[in-house]
Amino acid sequence: MSAPELRQREEFYRIKRLPPYVFAEVNKLKAELRADGMDIIDFGFGNPDLPTPKHVIDKLIETVQKPRVTGYSASRGIKGLRQACARYYDRRFGVGLDPESQIIATIGSKEGFANLAQAITAPGDVIYAPDPSYPLHAYGFIIAGAKIKGIPAITAEEYLAGVKKALAEDDKPPMAIVVCFPSNPTGMTCDLDFYEEIVAIAKANDIIILSDLAYSEIYFDEPPRSIFEAKGAEDILAIETTSLSKTYSMAGWRMGFAVGHETLIAALTRVKSYLDYGAFTPIQVAACAALDGPQDPVEHARAIYRARRDVLVQSFGRAGWDIPPPDASMFAWAPLPEQYKAMGSLKFSKYLMENAGVAVSPGNGFGEHGEGYVRIALVENEQRIRQAARNIRAMMTRDQTQVAE
Numbered sequence: 001m002s003a004p005e006l007r008q009r010e011e012f013y014r015i016k017r018l019p020p021y022v023f024a025e026v027n028k029l030k031a032e033l034r035a036d037g038m039d040i041i042d043f044g045f046g047n048p049d050l051p052t053p054k055h056v057i058d059k060l061i062e063t064v065q066k067p068r069v070t071g072y073s074a075s076r077g078i079k080g081l082r083q084a085c086a087r088y089y090d091r092r093f094g095v096g097l098d099p100e101s102q103i104i105a106t107i108g109s110k111e112g113f114a115n116l117a118q119a120i121t122a123p124g125d126v127i128y129a130p131d132p133s134y135p136l137h138a139y140g141f142i143i144a145g146a147k148i149k150g151i152p153a154i155t156a157e158e159y160l161a162g163v164k165k166a167l168a169e170d171d172k173p174p175m176a177i178v179v180c181f182p183s184n185p186t187g188m189t190c191d192l193d194f195y196e197e198i199v200a201i202a203k204a205n206d207i208i209i210l211s212d213l214a215y216s217e218i219y220f221d222e223p224p225r226s227i228f229e230a231k232g233a234e235d236i237l238a239i240e241t242t243s244l245s246k247t248y249s250m251a252g253w254r255m256g257f258a259v260g261h262e263t264l265i266a267a268l269t270r271v272k273s274y275l276d277y278g279a280f281t282p283i284q285v286a287a288c289a290a291l292d293g294p295q296d297p298v299e300h301a302r303a304i305y306r307a308r309r310d311v312l313v314q315s316f317g318r319a320g321w322d323i324p325p326p327d328a329s330m331f332a333w334a335p336l337p338e339q340y341k342a343m344g345s346l347k348f349s350k351y352l353m354e355n356a357g358v359a360v361s362p363g364n365g366f367g368e369h370g371e372g373y374v375r376i377a378l379v380e381n382e383q384r385i386r387q388a389a390r391n392i393r394a395m396m397t398r399d400q401t402q403v404a405e
Contacts, residue, residue, distance in 0.1 A: 017142050022365035026349050030359050041388040044349075044359040046184070046330060046377040048249040050304065053297040056248060059289035063282035073278040076269050077105025077257075081284045084291040085242075085257045092216070093226040101262045104269055105287075107279050109214045109243035109256035110136055112268065115275065116239065116258065117144040119267040120208065125175040128166060130159050132333075132363060132370030134184045137212065141176075149174065152369045154333075156181055156190035160197060173205035182215040182224050185366045185375040186333040187326025189219070195230035202236045208264070211240040214256075217247040217298050219328035220306050228260070239264040246330060247298055248290045255279055255287045305330050308378040308385060315389035320396050323376070332376040333363075339399065345371055356391040 023044075030040055063069055076082070082099035089095045097103055106112030113136055123145035129138045131150030138148045151162035167173060179198060181190040202209045211227040227233055227240055239260035245251040258268055278284070312332055313325045323334040340348045345362035353359050363373030380388070
């Protein structure tokens with residue numbers, strides 16, 4: 001068949017449902033400026049810069065040298081890893097889980113969430129999702145054919161009130177509600193009362209609850225809770241995704257979990273059995289070492305992120321940009337400085353990079369209600385954070401002088 005006879009498709013069905021990727025514009029500009037020799041202090045991508053704990057790396061090296069470990073692995077994860085995850089939930093949250101029916105290993109929490117959307121969603125299903133939130137919370141379901149109703153979620157209280165309001169206004173309840181605390185991007189947390197109210201709502205309306213707990217170990221005040229600590233959680237269809245990416249600085253290792261109700265775990269297991277063979281076995285063994293081994297590196301990382309948060313808030317504040325300190329996560333959620341609010345998130349992010357050499361993520365990439373904010377990842381050291389503050393202060397002072405003139 002000759003080329004002119006081939007059927008041309010400008011866009012495929014699922015691709016048409018996705019908007020242009022806002023972050024791509026910022027990343028493109030970042031690459032161009034760096035190519036021109038500009039030093040960019042990069043707070044844009046939440047890629048941990050801390051080292052993976054040595055004992056985890058040692059276990060990987062030890063395991064990969066053994067025979068018969070480099071073949072296909074079970075897609076739901078090796079038994080030892082699922083047992084290690086069960087021990088973590090028992091130790092951390094006081095929650096008992098059956099490793100055989102209530103836990104599945106995922107290739108990072110992102111893959112687990114995306115495949116869960118494929119497993120449980122039918123075209124036209126309605127999902128309540130926080131806005132702003134991690135893009136996959138909405139687009140994982142949009143790709144699967146669902147309809148998303150974004151609920152304002154700068155805080156847990158705002159999200160809960162929005163869920164109740166939407167339920168009162170809509171003709172029927174949604175198929176599922178997504179919760180994510182500690183939140184990416186806002187860094188806000190919720191308490192056990194929040195989860196108990198969400199569980200009660202789910203039980204009364206036959207709604208599935210999908211909880212993203214990827215930042216459970218990066219906190220600065222009270223330790224975040226699991227939805228399965230809430231009274232009645234065992235009586236509803238609920239699932240929670242977690243990740244080793246941030247806790248153990250293992251983002252590139254792609255190792256996470258989904259835990260919860262047997263029905264949802266079985267659905268995810270079935271979909272995954274068609275789509276993948278599971279993570280590389282030595283990585284799974286090393287993940288066991290992370291979960292069961294010494295937790296000093298986790299405490300050390302938490303202290304580093306806390307120190308960076310404090311330096312960021314203090315130095316940026318002195319520069320003239322007031323940033324609310326996040327409760328948890330490795331992000332700060334920052335309203336645009338007053339003199340730049342008219343620009344909007346995307347334009348300001350590009351302007352900041354060009355004029356101060358500082359990269360951030362535009363808030364509108366996290367949802368409609370993210371407009372007017374930027375996300376700042378705590379992935380640069382304290383010296384670089386202070387340098388960014390000096391650059392920003394110089395930019396703001398220059399711009400104020402030009403306006404005055």
